[in-house]
Amino acid sequence: LAIISFHSLEDRMVKRRFRQLSHPELAIPEGLMLTKDQMPKAEFSDSGAISPAPEELARNPRSRSAILRVLKKLPPVPQHLEDAIDED
Secondary structure, eight states: OOEEEEEHHHHHHHHHHHOOOOOOOOOOTTTTOOOGGSSSSOOOOOHHHHHHOOHHHHOOOOGGEEEEEEEEEOOOOOOOHHHHHHOO
8 A cells, every 4th residue: 555645744644544554453443353463464664755756856846745655465474373473
């Protein structure tokens, strides 16, 4: 999932939601009968924001505020492998 934000408040919302999705224990809504192991897993890096290149800024000065953030969905880990990891 990739999202481009053009304002710092938009970026803050995107960053906060991506952080929740990459840490399932933070994203489980109250009252929802799910464990963090049942939530989809994702990877997000706060330092992974992509800004426009100097060439793009020269062509399009209005792009200076654009920030691209990417959330990568991870494949599910089979239960027998998770159990083996937990035992270590």
